[in-house]
Amino acid sequence: MxxxxxxxxxxxxxxxxxxxxxxxxxxxxxxxxxxxxxxxxxxxxxxxxxxxxxSEPCFVTVVGGVNMDIFGSAKDKIIRDNSNPGKIVHLLGGAGRNMALTLTKLDIPNYFISVFGDDLNGRKFQDDAKENNMDIQYCKMIKGEATSSFLYINDISGRRITGIDDMNIYNQMTPAFIEKNLDRINHAEFCVIDTNLPNDTINYICEKVTSPLIVKTVSLNKNDRLIKNLDKIEILVTTRRELSHMISYLNETFTSIDQGVDLLLNKGVKNIIVFSAKEGLFFKNANSKYHYNIELPHIINTNGGSATLTGTLVWCLQNNMKWTDTLKYAYTAAIISMESQEAVNPELSQESLFKRKQLYFKNES
The missing domain is CATH 1.10.10.10 (Winged helix-like DNA-binding domain superfamily/Winged helix DNA-binding domain)
Structure with a gap:
């Protein structure tokens, strides 16, 4: 379209x-x-x-995490082993939630499948979903559990220094939990997941889900959950560090992103996107390869950039765009979100994407 x-x-x-x-x-x-x-x-x-x-609208299912992001942004250069002045903010996040919210902002019908606790952060998630018209009817509140939380620190440039997550509640997203929603997932045009899901659950999804599977990695210590299922993945969105970590499980090494991506393509992944704020977007599949790297404006928070990119990618695919336009829109959406303190920029919309994409890629055919 x-x-x-x-x-x-x-x-x-x-x-x-x-x-x-x-x-x-x-x-x-x-x-x-x-x-x-x-x-x-x-x-x-x-x-x-x-x-x-x-026509009846096609919909997407998103299966993944929702959490409360607690992040500190340093005002000056961080001094190790010392108190550093800055600002501490509590904002809703989670890769799954951020991807579902992105789809909602781009007017793509979607169902978010996740779990949250019966605590203050869980109620904030419910209120925020209602405010943003997100469909969370298939999310489950778990009594006696705390909503997932993620604590991290950004340096003065907005780059993440380190993080700690408390995500035990995701163990409740079992294969049995997914089975209850399997029919809806398999009627979706795409199924989008993040690697917050337990290993057994990812294995179950890769075995039982028939919709094209789009996977976003979230952490180095969760990448091994994909190794047995690489041939089931239609699109993988990851980072260079996570790419390197996945390849280490295959007992392989690489000297360039191009070579590293080839190793995973040879294992069956159909399309791979490697993204970071610093190095831009690299894409490769069996037929084509693209690399875009834009000098970015002031970046406030990179935490939701990759999830926003992934959600926008799905919007483009559902509208039958060619890969060149898809990647440019997805990259543009990531930039828009990284300019906001919130994981998904409240200003994200189809209109803002059209305008900013023309700005960033005005010299490209």
Missing amino acids: TERELEILKIIKQQPLISQNELADMLGITRSGVAAHIHNLTKKGYIKGKGYIL
Whole structure:
């Protein structure tokens, strides 16, 4: 779907009875131009019949973590073994939650499947989900458990120095828990997971889920959970350090990202994205390879960048974009979120993506 078609479809969703002349006036194009776009949308299956009857929306399932992020941002250069002045903030996060929120902000119907505690942070998660129109009906509150939390420290540049997580509640996301939601997961256009899930649960998902599987890694000490299932992964989103750590489990070594990615492609992963704020986005599959590295504006918090990138990636795939546009939009979304203190920038939207993508990639075909 083209950007103009996306724009027209969004207007039609909001105003199903709008005329082609009204659409033309709103968009500043001719009525015949609108008619051509409507024809293409009908041909592609997004509109059916007369009166702009929209096809049933495809949805995505996201299975992963939600937690309270507690992070300290240093005001000056960090002095080791010493108290450092800065700011401490409590914000909702979690890779799964951040990906689901990104999809919601981009108007992609999705169901978030996770667990949270019957504590203050759990109630904050529920309130925040309601405020952001997230669908969490398949999330389960676990009595007597604390909602997952993640404590980390950023230096003055926004780079994470270290972190500690308290995520025992994720042990409740068992294969039996996933089985209760398996039918819904398998009716989704994509299933997106993070590696916060227990090892047995990841194995179960890789065995039983029939929807294309998109995986985002979250931590070095959780990468081994993917090793037995690399051939089940449609898209893997990771970092250079996590890539290196995964390859160490294969008793292999590499000297470049290109070579390292090839090792995982040879194990069956279909598409791989390696992303970091510093080194940009590297993508490779059996047919193509791309690398984008933009000089970034001031970065406030990198914690949600990769999850926002992954959610936007799914939005692009669901709209049948080619890989070059998909990667540019995903990278742009990551930049937008890293400019915000919150894991997913409240300003993220389809409109902001269109504008910023044109800004960052205006010299690219």
